[in-house]
């Protein structure tokens with residue numbers, strides 16, 4: 191994986207509002223939120239551009255991305271009302287940053303999903 195915008199956030203070279211961190215995962219607020227709560231969860235050490243590039247060996251890390259989002263949602267009192275997690279893969283999904291990331295969207299009813 192070449193250096194990405196998100197690698198710079200991991201290294202604190204560009205500012206971000208970091209709201210979650212553990213050994214493997216960083217969570218920070220999206221700069222252009224699509225919901226009242228919009229947080230991105232990224233792996234800190236694994237060079238994975240897209241979900242299509244992930245390997246079976248990386249399954250635990252992908253699981254930890256999901257569990258980090260769930261833990262954050264619980265901690266912030268978002269779990270009861272619910273939330274959405276989304277991972278965009280390449281062009282048709284509108285992926286713009288090629289450092290694998292999970293979107294957590296919450297804080298209001300999110301409407302139907304998947305309409306082009």
Ligand code: 5GP
Pocket residue numbers: 195206207218219220221222223230277278284285286287288
């Ligand atoms: P994608 O479209 O690749 O699934 O999601 C990339 C996300 O990164 C977008 O929602 C976009 O708003 C967010 N983003 C792009 N640049 C920055 C930045 O410099 N800081 C933060 N916090 N988010 C960013």
